[in-house]
Amino acid sequence: MIKFRTYIQVILPALLLHLFTGCSSNSGSEPDVPLPAEAGNEMVIYEANPKVFARTNALNAISARLDEIQNLGVNVLWLMPVYEQGMKNAIDSPYCIKDYKKLNADYGTLDDLKSLVAKAHGKGIRVLLDWVANHTSWDNAWIQNKSWYTQDAGGNIISPEGMGWADVADLNYGDADMRSAMIEAMKYWVETTDIDGYRCDYAEGVPDDFWKQAIKELKVIKGDDLLMLAEGGKAALYADGFDIVYGWSLIPKLQEVFAGKAALSALYEVHRQEYQGVPAGKQRLRYTTNHDLASESSPLQAYKNERGAMAAFVLAGMLDGVPLIYSSQEIAYPQPLSFFGYQVMDWNSNPACLNEYKQLMKVYKASAALRGGTLKTYETGKVASLYHAAGEKGLFVMVNTSNEAQTVKVPIERTGDRVKNLLNGEVTTLPTALTLEAYQYFIWEKQ
Incomplete structure (x- = not known):
């Protein structure tokens, strides 16, 4: 490296x-932009891909690294899917869920997860699980209830249309029993492990009225401490109860700016547009990479080199919103990183980059009050x-x-x-x- x-x-x-x-x-x-979100955001999210921490007992490996994660200014830990993965038609994707209430045995045990959550809470870090509500694996036990799934004209269960996800089966949200089972499964992890909420995969692939119902019922358990992050772009997700919604449009424009293909004024305009309709107290997610983007190219490739990757992160994070750090980003992993297989990181491989992230995020947290207002x-x-x-x-x-x-x-x-x-x-x-x-x-x- x-x-x-x-x-x-x-x-x-x-x-x-x-x-x-x-x-x-x-x-x-440029015109002034009144920040509609809660002034002084102090949230910093860390996306932990278990497969970059260890080949076995990844939950314990993440737990062992919580001090370093906390030192990055992180106060929200997002765990990519930790559930049992499907095998039928599978491509080793963690987003292919065989059992919503069962952990991937390679990652650890239920007690390991409980311990991780408790340790994170002791450090002032909230924990989100990654929830995949749009589809299941083809060998999920739910598949026995055919009405729970979307079917074609011939009565065959299908994959989500137009997505190219042949490894999963599309759920039918017109079925009340399936909805109830989904909400019950979401409650299970909150009640059993004391997690603080969910990052919801492909949130726009699920009806708004389902999210409203699910979030309302989860708040009965967790109260106002519940934190919900939507992988989606539409502002309507805030009305569903989500606290943070992705900033889909900013990323391609940011990459164009760093490639010399777009002016900064275009980036500023995208930022303004994304914050239109964002209610007070809500936020957009700001990032330069995540598990999807890293699978295509590392930040070093996307932004030319290590310095470019750092400059892009500073710009994205300092605009407004909630910054995200993806596990591997803090050590400037130089190659594409597929989340379909294991690639365990050497966390000591780039101490200079790691220390710069720590210093930067310390400044970010300390300047929260200054980032409010206009x-x-x-x-x-x-x-x-x-x-x-x-x-x-x-x-x-x-x-x-x-x-x-x-x-x-x-x-x-x-x-x-x-x-x-x-x-x-x-x-x-x-x-x-x-x-x-x-x-x-x-x-x-x-x-």
């Missing part, structure tokens, strides 16, 4: 070396410039999205601001212009 020197050791001290004077001008600020974005070429206004204070972020040094004018509204660099503690006055090295970023607090 290619190593890199840490941003903190090398890049940050170079700030004063890259300033130059010039005429100040308005840098073309977000303003500026047109500064290939350098993203974001300002979160919080009364007399504010959080100013600049990220170079290119693999070349960029000299840009500081937005006129920010020129002359006395700021503290939250990554190294230096206090300085913002000049009329500055130079950012390839993929360099700055996070300042206005004093």
Whole structure:
């Protein structure tokens, strides 16, 4: 794996070396964006793929690594499906569920899961299980109830139409008994292991009225502590009871920006559109990779190199929303990572990257109050410039999205601001212009 020197050791001290004077001008600020979500979001989600932790007893391996996960600023742990996987027509996908109430024996026991949840709670970390409500494996016992599944004109049970998922059978939400069994299975894990909620796979493939009913009944058990994450994009999922919904549209635009194929103004516009209709107290998920994306390309490939991957993560996370870290991302795993098979990570392979994530997320958590209020974005070429206004204070972020040094004018509204660099503690006055090295970023607090 290619190593890199840490941003903190090398890049940050170079700030004063890259300033130059010039005429100040308005840098073309974008319209203000009032943040509809709860100001000061402090959630950071970690997606744990058991198959990258250990080939056996993965739940215990995740539990053993909770300190490191917590040190990434994480307070929500999302476990990818831990249930028994189907064998008939299977392709080794964890999203092919044979038994909703039975653990994958390779991952560990029920007591192992209970222990993991209890240990996470002791560290202030909530735990979400991954729930697959749209379909089951072909050898799930439910298949004996033919009316529980979608059928073609000939009465044959079918896979979800148009998805290419031949390894699974599509469930019929017109059947009341199936719905009841699904909700009962969801309750089982909350009651038995004390998990805090679910990340719901392909949430838009399930009727809204089912989610409303299921979430209402789960809240009877968990109360307002229940946390629900929807893999979907439509704002209607919030009305169903979900707290966080994916930011589907931002990712392709982010990748286009880092590939030099789109302007930052297009990314800002996507962000604004995704937050339209988001109720107060709700959020969008912000990420640069996850199990699906990592299967196609690693963040290093998607964003050119390690520095590009880090710069993209800073930009996505500092816009607004809930940042997600996918297991393997924090050590900059350089190759595509299929979630269909085992690929155990060496968590000590890239301490520089791991430490940078820790430092960055420490700053992220500490600046929660500053990230509330109003977000303003500026047109500064290939350098993203974001300002979160919080009364007399504010959080100013600049990220170079290119693999070349960029000299840009500081937005006129920010020129002359006395700021503290939250990554190294230096206090300085913002000049009329500055130079950012390839993929360099700055996070300042206005004093």
